[in-house]
Amino acid sequence: MALSFIVIDDSELDCFIARKIVGHADKGLTVKTFQRGNEALDMIRKNMADYAEADMTIILLDLQMPIMNGFEFVEEFEKFAPEARKKFRIVILSSTRNSNDIFRIFTYNTVHSLMEKPLTREKLLSLMQQVGAIRVD
């Protein structure tokens, strides 16, 4: 199974960190970062056919972003066909402490989990275990 990452965050620094953390965890992992949700959606839509059945893409998604926030992204994402959605796991990566936000995150079926910023190597590895991308020895 090939694992890749899409990071959507309006903060350049957070995108940089995600690229580095993922890159350091495993050189073979690919990371694409986007500062705007709609650009990520366009890319996913365009390349949908290239995502193989067995592959998995983890989408690390920030919540509070201008133009298209994380919730709006998820709502757009849910319009994809179920077989297409299966190849992705959406993980909310946010600094929010707002209970309304947190409650709302889990009203979406396609959201896998919530991770508090900043992203660290440990958090990433445990996430990869959870989605079955690496085995625990």
Next chain:
Amino acid sequence: MSEKIKILYVDDEPDNLVGFKASLRLDYHILTAVNIPQAMSCLSNHPDIKIIFCDQRMPATTGVEFFEDIRTSYPLPVRILLTAYTDVESIINAINKGNIFRYVKKPWLESDLVSAIEEAHKYYMVNSMLLIKNDELQKAYNELNKFAYSVSHDIRGPLSGILGAINIAREIDDIEEMKEMLFLMEKSLKKLDAYIISMHDYYTLQRGELKISDISFKDLLEELKPLYNVMSKTNNVAFNISVEQDEVFRSDEVPLKLIFNNLLSNAFKYQDKSRKQKSVDVTVEVKKSVATIHIKDTGIGILGSHIGEIFNLFYRANSQEVGSGFGLYNVKSALLKLNGQIEVNSVMHQGTSFKITIPSI
């Protein structure tokens, strides 16, 4: 008090109405109604009626019933019942239910009426003040909620970014990579700093009193200009200022500067990078004690569907540049303080222009 207190008197006996009006009309603005329908139309035509006197004994409807009926639709006017002693039961009832403020015995003494009116007026003023304060409180509360929400994003966000960066710094050996990260960290911190400065502006605007002085727009813009020279030069944006002022203009310099600073920094920040001829034009014209200011850019523009929201607290219509979502809200608050107006016109990929008018104070 410059304006007379508006009072409505409802009674089925025209003689009473005439007598009432005759004795009080010099000091108060008296409206009369001889039946309930007349009273109702009077109430809807004069929303500023502060006190209602009503006779208890009227055909069809009693005074107490009338007051009970209008209590929810016209809650503000203070209700006073006019009645003879014999109706004591109904008066007690009405007072206990809160339908009336007081009663005046019939036949009345003019001094009783006047003292009732003065008391009722005080009560009315206190109540209206309470309503205004409640509104303000509600507004402050809503803003506090928004603020608490933005804290986790705008303050905690950059901080968690910095923490994350420090975390990975241990694994970075390449000096160029390190420099890139430091640059991004700096950008993040600058954003946080800008946020805190705007927050400070926000509170200064909400609380402070106006400090009026003579304003020379030429001097004011000369003072601000150097702040934008760097941006103007590095990004190749022409910065043109023209001021026409032959008369005295009085205003508060602090909110004025805040308006210019926010609009100018937006004008420079949101330039269309692909464009050859880039400019920011400021014109100020002071005529007949009104300053008309135009700030025009050749920037990326604002999408029509976002125009209505750009003055809202924490609203951001663009992700091209860092923004706190405070800027235009602070501009609006500053203008509110100075009694000014703002209009915005924007065409996508062509530019945005703001027109501001501010009266001299």
